[in-house]
Amino acid sequence: MKITLKIWRQKNRNTKGSFKMYALEHVSADMSFLEMLDVLNSDLIQKGEESIAFDHDCREGICGMCSLYINGRPHGPVQTTACQLHMRSFKDGQTITIEPWRASAFPVIKDLVVDRSAFDRIQQAGGYVSVNTGGVPDANEIPISKKIADEAFDAAACIGCGACVAACKNASAMLFVGAKVSQFALLPQGKPERKERVEKMVAQMDAEGFGACTNTGACEAECPKGISLTNIARMNREYFSSAISSYEVQSKGAD
Amino acid sequence: MKLDSKIPEGPLAEKWTKHKFNLKLVNPANKRKYDIIVVGTGLAGASAAASLAELGYNVKAFCFQDSPRRAHSIAAQGGINAAKNYQNDGDSVQRLFYDTIKGGDYRAREGNVYRLAEVSVNIIDQCVAQGVPFAREYGGLLSNRSFGGAQVSRTFYARGQTGQQLLLGAYSALNRQIANGKVQMYNRTEMLDLVTVDGKARGIVTRDLITGKIEAHSGHAVLLCTGGYGNVFFLSTNAKGSNVTAAWRAHKKGALFGNPCYTQIHPTCIPVSGDHQSKLTLMSESLRNDGRVWVPKVASPGLKAKDAKDIPESGRDYFLERRYPSFGNLVPRDVASRNAKNICDEGRGVGSGLAVFLDFADAIKRDGRKTIEAKYGNLFDMYRQITGDNPYEVPMMIYPAVHYTMGGLWVDYNLMTSVPGLYSLGEANFSDHGANRLGASALMQGLADGYFVIPYTIGDYLAGLPHAKISTDSPEFTAAVAKANATINKFLSIKGKKTVDQFHRELGLTMWDYCGMSRTAEGLLKAKTKIQALRAEFWQNVNVLGGADELNQELEKAMRVADFMELGELMVDDALNRSESCGGHFREESQTPEGEALRQDDEFAYVAAWQYMGENQPEVLHQEPLVFENVKLTQRSYK
Known part of the structure; x- marks a missing residue:
């Protein structure tokens, strides 16, 4: 099949970017979306043009590195990661627009590559259970009901790609943060620190410049791992309950 | 050079305790x-960095x-072994050992493997304490499954995303x-060289992948936790970025490389769909x-999956069940892979010719679609997404x-390479899997090295060192x-006619054809000549555009x-050199009549360290x- 590509090119963080058009012939329906970009890049290099920078690594839909905004949707028309998207999801002759994630908390580094280190800093603010290596109880010491364990797993399945932020008109990170808060709020191991955790993570989220949540649900609809909005509700519950009962109320970015 | 493995004296079960x-x-x-410098943040690197900082x-x-969270350990699906014996089915440290x-075809050290089995139980405790949501039974206790040919259920898992x-x-x-x-x-930062001073590892040189800045970092010890080198084949199950650079540069600075030819070829992967395959x-x-x-008994070139139903039962060859009646479809990875290759070499492959069928029709008939969906739903969806077939x-x-490389940097019992102060952990080292790794053992080894071995062994080296800061001047x-700067400038100045990927694909094809599932002296000699020629051409004719001081993925x-x-x-x-067959290394010259x-x-019960x-x-x-005092070496049989 033949396709036309309209791709965002931007030299670096401080330079203004713009769309550029490319034509590709002989695209196979069995190609993955990223393989289609590999072919384009190879053509460009042969012509002496610099290749298009895009983030990718595992190409199995689990590392969360790929971050393409395709035809107005994070990861494109199928609810999966861009690396698992295949060209059979497009039509012969179609024009495909590819942009980076758009959010002020995710500045563009080059072309389609963005800086998602804000996500790491939110996790560093409290996304852990404070245990050192060694000296922990036997793994079967604390039984956890299957239902709770499964729910915690559903939340923990987040791959940290940032599609939720890219999908949201406010560039809110509530689904990402809610997923981690939920995982630890559900499990007995996370309970001792649950109040400080949610306060610190929300404060960091605000400090990074992510927007507020207005419950439109675009994040859930676009999440490649099907992380549920329930996690946002649970985070809100955790946050309000800790606000009225915690010893150490912290607020850095909210005022 | 004298290779001292530093395996402690004494009975196997007491070695680690005494050594500690x-x-x-x-x-x-x-x-x-x-x-301490830690390169790589997969299971081995992240667990080591955290544990050492805690100390x-x-x-x-x-x-x-x-982000450290994207290291390729993230893609491991099946599970992690541990000798907990929670299932009361006869497991023990001794049995996991x-x-x-045996699974490694008797090409690993007894002492290392026993320690791995010993600390496996601590890993599960540690992960649960961190809030890892392992699969559980209705009673609230941890669930196990059987895996990779073992006769006990010792694999802990978190759906298909362990x-x-x-x-x-x-x-x-x-x-x-x-x-x-x-x-x-340091995210988006790649190690380009190891720095040794007076024979000791004292730091590394890195490139900031965003700004291109080359920097020196010093430390009293350096840990390479940089994974395997399967991407030498271009096509592999590794992530696109997985590479051997850190380990290889350390090798060129004196670290011996152990058993480089031991490669694991995994039998169940989605076949190649075209030249674009990445x-x-x-x-x-x-x-x-x-x-x-299965495959058809009579060669049927180009047979599509949708036409498989037209082949009657009598026309099908369930070749693993036929050749290995007692293990059937559950033979170890190396055996399953080799048989699929042989069938396809005979011309009986389906699809492109390089594929065999894996058929669930009988299982669905027997257990119902719901049961199969509960077990494998996510894998079936993934398969459908990639191939378009249901x-x-x-x-x-x-x-x-x-899929995996058992070879890697040679290390002693303390995980130290032949360069004092340089350690290697996880898949990057050669140590625990011999010539073939069992399923669910890679995660176990990465975390064993990082959480429970290096925090003890590194102190023994550091205790003897002065603690003055090391200057990078x-x-x-x-x-x-x-x-490092000169190499980068060299690449940017070649301005040849071929892309990096073209060279990489050619290298991969040569490796796959001659140093893949089946190897001969003749083929290997041919491969050597081809690689040398390709390498010479690479340095003359590769085209790397862009600059040194920016994000430049082609340069990387x-x-x-x-x-x-x-x-x-x-x-x-x-x-x-290794003219025997063992595990994943199959030399056609050395096979049984079957x-x-x-x-x-x-001749070959040794580690080859180069x-x-x-x-x-x-x-x-x-x-x-390799000295075996506790196990008897036998011919593996799965008939």
Whole structure:
């Protein structure tokens, strides 16, 4: 099949970017979306043009590195990661627009590559259970009901790609943060620190410049791992309950 | 050079305990005076960096990805072994030890493997305490499944995403130490060289992948936790960025490379769909519990999955069940892979010719679609997404693909390489899996090394060192920085006609054809010539556009491929030297009358450790004899 590509090119963080058009012939329906970009890049290099920078690594839909905004949707028309998207999801002759994630908390580094280190800093603010290596109880010491364990797993399945932020008109990170808060709020191991955790993570989220949540649900609809909005509700519950009962109320970015 | 494995004396079960007591300790107040560099943040690197920081050391950690959470450990699907015996089915440390050493075809050290089995139980405790959501039974206790040919259920899992959940656990521990200021994290930063001063590892040279800045970092010890080198084949189940650069540069600075030819080819991967193919996707080994592997008895070129139903039962060859009646479709990975290859070489492959069917029709008829969906739903969806075929209705097509490398930097019992102060952990080292790794053992080894081995063994080295900060102004650092800059400028000035990927694909094809699932002396010699010619052409004719001082993904790839070319030649040398068959290394010259791998224990019961001797010089082989005091060496049989 033949396709036309309209791709965002931007030299670096401080330079203004713009769309550029490319034509590709002989695209196979069995190609993955990223393989289609590999072919384009190879053509460009042969012509002496610099290749298009895009983030990718595992190409199995689990590392969360790929971050393409395709035809107005994070990861494109199928609810999966861009690396698992295949060209059979497009039509012969179609024009495909590819942009980076758009959010002020995710500045563009080059072309389609963005800086998602804000996500790491939110996790560093409290996304852990404070245990050192060694000296922990036997793994079967604390039984956890299957239902709770499964729910915690559903939340923990987040791959940290940032599609939720890219999908949201406010560039809110509530689904990402809610997923981690939920995982630890559900499990007995996370309970001792649950109040400080949610306060610190929300404060960091605000400090990074992510927007507020207005419950439109675009994040859930676009999440490649099907992380549920329930996690946002649970985070809100955790946050309000800790606000009225915690010893150490912290607020850095909210005022 | 004398290779001292430093395996402690005494009975197997007491070695590690005794050794821990004999290791020197660093006073808690002195730990903060030592700097440790950790390269790579997968299971081994993240767990080591977090654990060492918790002890009080200053850690600098590096990863080339945009976040430590993206290291390729994240893609491991099946599970992690541990000798907990929660199922009361006869498991023990001794049994896990035995299965692992036998599975490795008797080419690993008894002492290392026993320690691995011993600490496996602590890993599960640690992960649960971190909040890793393992699968559980209705009673609230942890669930186990059987895996990879073992006769007990000792595999802990988190659906088909065990690697992801374990890595996120280690990442959370790492984050806690970053927040505490004990770990300084460098994302999107790639190691380009090891710096040694007076024979000791004293630091590294890195490139900031965003700004292109070349920097020197010093430390009292350096840990390479940089994974395997399967991408030498271009097509593999590894992530696109996985590379050998850190390990290879360390090798060129004196670290011996152990058993480079030991490669694991995984039997159940999605076949190649065309020339555009950029990587291969694994379908979990667990599928072989219910799927039946077959091809038509009569060669049917181009047979599509949707037409498989037209082949009557009498026209099908379930070749694994036929050849191995007792293990059937559950033979170990190396055996399953080789058989699929042989069938396709006979011309009986389906689809492109390089594929066999993995059929769930009987399982669905027997257990119902719901049961199969509950077990494998996510894998079936993934298969459908990639191929466009629905495995509930037509058989899957599978073919073997490069998955894991058992070889790696040679290390002693303390995980130290032959360069004092340089350690290697996880897949990057050669140590625990011999010539073939069992399923669910990679996660176990990565975390064992990082959480429970290195925190003890590193103190023994550091305790003898002065704690003064190491300056990066010395001539060794300056020279390494200058060399890195020169290499980059060289690449940018070649301006040839071929892309980096073209060279990488050619290298991969040569490796796959001659140093893949089946090897001969004749083929290996041919491969050596081809690789040398390709390498010469690469340095004349590669085209790397863009600049040095910016994000330049072509430049990153070029530097990695340059190292793969050199490594490829060493793998061929090693495969040529080892004229026996063992585990994943199959030399056609050494097989039983039935066509199974035939070891030559008298001649080859040793670790092949290779020493770099300089540009275009043949490497020198050192042998570390493998001593077996606790197991009897037998021919593996799965008939």
